Amino acid sequence: MISRTVTIINRLGLHARAATRLVNCSSQFQSEIIIQKGTRSINGKSIMGVLTLAASPGTDLLIEADGADEEQALESIIRLINNRFGEGE
Amino acid sequence: MSVGIVIVTHGNTGASLLQEAEFVLGRKLDEIPTVAFNQVSDGLDGLDKIRATIEQVDSGEGTLVLTDLIGSSPANLVSRVLDGHHAIMVTGINLGMLIRVYNYRSESLEFIAQKAVRGGVKAVQVMQK
Numbered sequence: 001m002i003s004r005t006v007t008i009i010n011r012l013g014l015h016a017r018a019a020t021r022l023v024n025c026s027s028q029f030q031s032e033i034i035i036q037k038g039t040r041s042i043n044g045k046s047i048m049g050v051l052t053l054a055a056s057p058g059t060d061l062l063i064e065a066d067g068a069d070e071e072q073a074l075e076s077i078i079r080l081i082n083n084r085f086g087e088g089e
Numbered sequence: 090m091s092v093g094i095v096i097v098t099h100g101n102t103g104a105s106l107l108q109e110a111e112f113v114l115g116r117k118l119d120e121i122p123t124v125a126f127n128q129v130s131d132g133l134d135g136l137d138k139i140r141a142t143i144e145q146v147d148s149g150e151g152t153l154v155l156t157d158l159i160g161s162s163p164a165n166l167v168s169r170v171l172d173g174h175h176a177i178m179v180t181g182i183n184l185g186m187l188i189r190v191y192n193y194r195s196e197s198l199e200f201i202a203q204k205a206v207r208g209g210v211k212a213v214q215v216m217q218k
Contacts, residue, residue: 011133012133012162012165013165014160015160015161015162015165016158016160016161016162019160019161050160051158051159051160051161052159052160053160054159054160054164054165054168055160056165056168056169
């Protein structure tokens, strides 16, 4: 299992469409993806789970990936978040 | 005086729910403004609209803000303006929640918020024949 902390930097935070992109990204991999915000942790392949994080800009999330393709999974998720979910701002 | 109520949703969902609640109750639901959030055109500009509407309906008893999808932009923007206002947000609006809220309009803000959650949850059931 590997993990990394990433900060939400897009202007609108982790809103519905961004959450969908995150879940689509996580679901491409076999590894289990767990996302933690503070003491709360959710399944990174569940849209409702991701939405209930209500992660606004500036929020730190701990992304955990566990499985055969964990390195690629973690890398892809971190890249998506750092690329502001492709929103440009 | 009674608690102010504001509905903030994606598009016209809030206005439609309000219209149907009025049909069910058979009367006009006074002074419940709706804010229709448009993801593409509003962005963070929605903040000002939401803030102004919350302040507009607060007669001193506070404001209950009903939103649709938890974690989505309408709910995220409302959560940003809760600070500094006597206001509570309840997510997951449905007709059951809206009707329940209106029936307890004369109660305190905290009480109505709890009633909203219970009304909303009670309206969601699995049925099969």
